[in-house]
Amino acid sequence: MIAAAQRGGRLVHCSWTRLDVGYDSGCLPSTPESRAIINFAQAEGDLPRAAALLAPLRPAADLNQALETQVYQAILERRPAPIIPRLKEILANPDPALGYFNGELRFWLGWAQEVAGEHAAAEETWRQARSELESFLKEQPENYALIGDLALTNVGLGDKVTALGLSERAMAVNPVEKDAADGSRPIEILARVAAQMAEPDRAIAALQKLLSMPGGSALAENVPLTPALLRLDPMFDPLRNDPRFQKLASPGPK
Numbered sequence: 047m048i049a050a051a052q053r054g055g056r057l058v059h060c061s062w063t064r065l066d067v068g069y070d071s072g073c074l075p076s077t078p079e080s081r082a083i084i085n086f087a088q089a090e091g092d093l094p095r096a097a098a099l100l101a102p103l104r105p106a107a108d109l110n111q112a113l114e115t116q117v118y119q120a121i122l123e124r125r126p127a128p129i130i131p132r133l134k135e136i137l138a139n140p141d142p143a144l145g146y147f148n149g150e151l152r153f154w155l156g157w158a159q160e161v162a163g164e165h166a167a168a169e170e171t172w173r174q175a176r177s178e179l180e181s182f183l184k185e186q187p188e189n190y191a192l193i194g195d196l197a198l199t200n201v202g203l204g205d206k207v208t209a210l211g212l213s214e215r216a217m218a219v220n221p222v223e224k225d226a227a228d229g230s231r232p233i234e235i236l237a238r239v240a241a242q243m244a245e246p247d248r249a250i251a252a253l254q255k256l257l258s259m260p261g262g263s264a265l266a267e268n269v270p271l272t273p274a275l276l277r278l279d280p281m282f283d284p285l286r287n288d289p290r291f292q293k294l295a296s297p298g299p300k
Contacts, residue, residue, distance in 0.1 A: 084115070088266075091274030093123055104132075110147045111266065117154045118266040122278045126158035133158065146186070149178035150195045156202050161280055172202040190220040190228075194235040194264050206243040213239045222259070230261030234271055238264075238281045249282075250290045257294060273297060 087096035100119055105112040120126040133155040140148040152175035159168035179196045186192055197212035213236040222229030233256050240249035256271060263269050276282055276295035285291035
């Protein structure tokens, strides 16, 4: 079986990587086809199916993409409270070997707390995440994934200038003209930052470009940003009343 998600009228093939290793408990489907089904379900907005596949899993911290996929599922469902204790448990004793991924996971914890209505806790979490991520950026100044994490963390803290600057920096470091496979990811970061920071024109322009090209996502397990996810993802809530966004998020040809 080959799974592919629909993005702006184009098919985006999905895969799950870095997951064929141990778990604390539970067992992730081991075949590429099974892992693609989870990606496909989320990308198509089939949250009940994705939830059923993800529910038995308890990924360890070193499987950050699998863990982030679970957190993203909870956020898309707007019910992140149950996953928050698990994230806190992992981050209480972070593994230094994971490098900046600990800060990335802390960003996810802050996002889950924010969606759960724990605003003060989210701000505290994001401040710690920013400090952790900034320390790694000094060593990895061209790591566009790290730059993107920092951009989204600064969004959570309301620092518009820094968040937009980091978004533009990520695009400059890894432009789509140079990297057709991953160059779409910084564009998605810009779209998310602009949507949250009251820059709807920039957000819409980035989304229009993003949905017209193949590529993976900047978040979670590389689930491509699709019209279905635009309808579900809380980061795009500020755009919901914009007719241009409604057209992009609608099913079918644009």
